[in-house]
Amino acid sequence: MNDLYLLISSFKLSFADDLKIFRVVASTDDHTALQEDINILLIWCDDNGMRVNDTKCKIISFTRSTNPVYHRYSIGAEALHRVSSICDLGVTIDKELNFNDHIGIMTAKAFSVLGFIRRHASEFTDIFAIKSLYCTLVRSILEYARLFGPRTA
Template identity: 25%
Template sequence: MKLFNPIYNEENCNNLQKDLTSAEKWSETSLLKFHPDKCCNMRIGPSSIRNDGYTMGKDQKTINKAETVKDIGVTFDSSLNFEAHVRKINKANSMMGIIRRTFEYLDDKCFSTVFKSLVRPHTEYANQVWSPYLMKHITALENVQRRATKLIPGYKELDYKERLKRLNLPTLSYRRLRGDMIEIYKILTGKYDSSVTSNFVTLRENDSIIQPRNI
């Protein structure tokens, strides 16, 4: 369960504590008791309000503060720059090491199959949520594919663009941009539940959406 609330003043903090108390009562009634030691409190963004002492349990135990939280495979941090998540994607480099030791020879076709199924998914899982905007993170991710394409015999001497051209692979940054555009299209054309997307996208009354033509 996740509880969140914009914090602008002490009253907002008190309201969040009330929500915690209500959730705890519900858990006891439902026989799904919360364990304060397994819960955490993370503040996102700067704030002049320092009342982070939220409590749970009969003994009013203070919930531990956290700088990072992993949620459904994505590591969130308090600044939302997802640096911790980008660092963990280095497991894709470990997978490349396994591939290098497992295959004595990789041709173009074999590499494409192995890379797309075992390496690239690590760099793209849920990337609409955490897509990097800092150049150092963008470069770190692209380096995964840059290094991987050198595994093919005779490709190491080629520059990155030429390797991608021969393998018919786009850059990872292009794939993220394409994925973002697809998601925005789905949101704006009502492919998702509007009660959820309205929390993130608000259209003004005079805004219009151009519907695609059937060809």
């Protein structure tokens, strides 16, 4: 992967097998440079016996403009799908950098797990066992990728 980072001129973020390529697109030259970096990635993957799963590749644009200009990007002949929100490493972010969708998803998931605990542990008498279930299964969901507020034990 180190040689790939030298080939791509756009900003890069990676974690394990996940790579994000991004840049400020203020002109057609920026759009062209980003598409060229996508092409370089495809060539690098092909040279190294890797296949890009184009169904997992998405485009999201973050802008404050009321009339943004969107460019079409592609992997080979396949156009990349533009989305208004994306889940990255378990955190859902929308095009306005708003985390309301993420909070809603995590809250629903925590309530679902809490319901499971209430149904299956209703006859538990040991309060420490119930607290352990809550802290392990529910609280961990609510605290994953917590973005703000003080951490408490």
